[in-house]
Amino acid sequence: MTSHSFPTIRQFIGGEWTDGTGAATEAVLDPASGKTLSMFRHASEADVATALEATDRSAPAWRATTPDLRYRILREAASLLRQRAASAALHLSLEQGKPLTEAASEIQASADVIDWYAEEGRRAYGRIVPGRAGSRLMVVPEPIGPVAAFTPWNFPATTVARKLGGALAAGCTIVLKASEETPATAVAVLECLAQAGLPPGVANLVLGQPARISEQLLRSSVIRKVSLTGSIAVGRTLGHLAVDHHLVTTMELGGNAPVLVFNDVDVDAVARICAIAKFRNAGQVCNVPSRFYVHEGIAEAFAERMTAHARALRVGAGIEPDIDMGPLCNERRLLAMEQLMDDARRSGARVRIGGRRLDRPGFFFEPTVLSDVPDAALVMREEAFGPIVPIATFSDVDGADAIRRANDTAYGLGAFVFTESLARATDTSDALEAGMVGVNTVVLSRAETPFGGIKASGHGHESGIEGLEAYMRKKTILQHAPLRG
Known part of the structure; x- marks a missing residue:
């Protein structure tokens, strides 16, 4: 066992930290030694159902919150993450393996991403289209609805921050299925959001058997959008489920640049x-x-x-x-x-x-x-x-x-x-x-610019204005004067 402390891994459902009730347990390994850092119990089918109920129940109120309130919660969460950067980076390095300096940079970049979405959420503009006399033609952005998000183990902070930041800033509730190999980093981000005042049920974290959880989430009538960062094979599987259930998708499926x-x-x-x-x-x-x-x-x-x-x-x-x-x-x-x-x-x-x-x-x-x-x-x-x-x-x-x-x-x-x-x-x-x-640069990822691929590398974007718009739909309202005989 490592001499460094490691946090307890739990599910975050409906605003409560709880042990999973699934039959299986899983070890979080230290890649530098192969030894166990922690054990946690998987979420059961009932746990996932509770998370879906929580995200559905909290959706109307969160959708109705003002962009300014969402801004303040996200900014506070980013501030808390920066304050805890040392411990969060240590746990990220322990469970993922990357050098501590890289882990610390990732935590700081994740806070920047959350900040970006906090600010951009206040700029989710619609538009007025010129129409005939006595009419108003409006294009109004609205939250797309509850989101199912899936994140990998290679960047367990920034991928989580992109999905949580984009969804929450747009007014969507979310169920996050983070990687079981790097769960402590996802836990750290959710803790910051909860302590920043995020209402119960708006963001939920479930950990467990990926295929079972993803199928349960995507077959639910609650979920309206899927966001995945993962492999082409997983993207293909989730894509078929999304098509069958008419879900909007954002998929980042890797590359070979x-x-x-x-x-x-x-x-x-x-x-x-x-x-x-x-x-x-x-x-x-x-x-x-x-x-x-x-x-x-x-x-x-x-x-x-x-x-x-x-x-x-x-x-x-x-x-x-x-x-x-x-x-x-x-x-x-x-x-x-x-x-x-x-x-x-x-x-x-x-x-x-x-x-x-x-x-x-x-x-x-x-x-x-x-x-x-x-x-x-x-x-x-x-x-x-x-x-x-x-x-x-x-x-x-x-x-x-x-x-x-x-x-x-x-x-x-x-x-x-x-x-x-x-x-x-x-x-x-x-x-x-x-x-x-x-x-003449090796940097492709910025909070301010869209991140996404084409062909088998996926579709849609995270970060930038496009990353916020990925969690919104556009409603056209054509309003005319009352009809009179």
């Missing part, structure tokens, strides 16, 4: 920023540089710099001081990395560094850099979601071949371009098929 590096860049600077981004959270990030297409004139120098950065990384438990990269979150990711590496070796890729799990307790995998990677290799075609950098080359000056290969994928979340040429940056960012494109 291409990176085009042209031969006019500062190789050292670009390699450094890409390495920092790629090895963040041990590569378990959906919107970071993932597939590298580097001009052949600088490819060797770029690969050497990436290898040097990988070699210099200090790998260890996230709570240890001066750690650059922690473990993967679970054993599943280790097995996935090994499968990708077996395929890469068979395909003829050159392993410059890494490629194996570390011989120590926990779920650690070596920072890895591959070069001469063929397009057919699995690591170029599937979301790696781990600390593997695959490098391929292109030869044409305008990058047309690289753009074609970059777009030859089912994914379409993020993409990146590095070049000194304004014309090339413009042409390439226009041509790449992705919901977000970073030009």
Whole structure:
């Protein structure tokens, strides 16, 4: 057992913290050791039904609250989260594995997201449309209704903050099904909301068997919208359920972002920023540089710099001081990395560094850099979601071949371009098929801008104005003068 304290994990239903009443229990593991941090009991079918009743019962009153009241509650919750950032970051690092500095940044970013939604909720404008004399044509935004939201383990604070912040600011009630592997972070955010004065039943947290809970939520007549951050497979399953029950959906389903590096860049600077981004959270990030297409004139120098950065990384438990990269979150990711590496070796890729799990307790995998990677290799075609950098080359000056290969994928979340040429940056960012494109930057996620993908990476947006509008519907009111004979 870890020497650090870890919070008790409970369900939050109807404004009350309670143990689940399901038959199954689950362990929260420390990815750095594989040891148990805490045990909790799953929510039962009755628990989920109670959560649905609570969100349905509280919906009319929450919908009727003023945007200013919602603003004040959300701002207070964000303030409380910042005050508790040290303990929340520690628990996030313990249960998820990322370095403590990354965990602390995630907590601060989550508070910023909640603040953004608090402010934007007061700007949910409708509009008046010019009409004939004696008439008023109005477009009025309204809360879409109770929401079922599902969040993953890789960013257990920011994904929770996006869904709770957007739904609550829009006037929707919500049932959140957070990841069972990282429940303490979701608990911390809900505690802040409750203590900030959120009325009972407006936000509920249920933890348990994902397939059973998701099906119960989506088959309920209470839920009007589904918001998922997860895998393509889960998105497909929930999408079918949503269609069957006429539910609005927002789906962020991962990515495998291409990176085009042209031969006019500062190789050292670009390699450094890409390495920092790629090895963040041990590569378990959906919107970071993932597939590298580097001009052949600088490819060797770029690969050497990436290898040097990988070699210099200090790998260890996230709570240890001066750690650059922690473990993967679970054993599943280790097995996935090994499968990708077996395929890469068979395909003829050159392993410059890494490629194996570390011989120590926990779920650690070596920072890895591959070069001469063929397009057919699995690591170029599937979301790696781990600390593997695959490098391929292109030869044409305008990058047309690289753009074609970059777009030859089912994914379409993020993409990146590095070049000194304004014309090339413009042409390439226009041509790449992705919901977000970073030009000479590795940051695609901001509270102020919409986050979302295309193709198999999903649809809809979180953050920005679009993230608020995702939880609202538009009602058109055509009002004329009373009729008289």
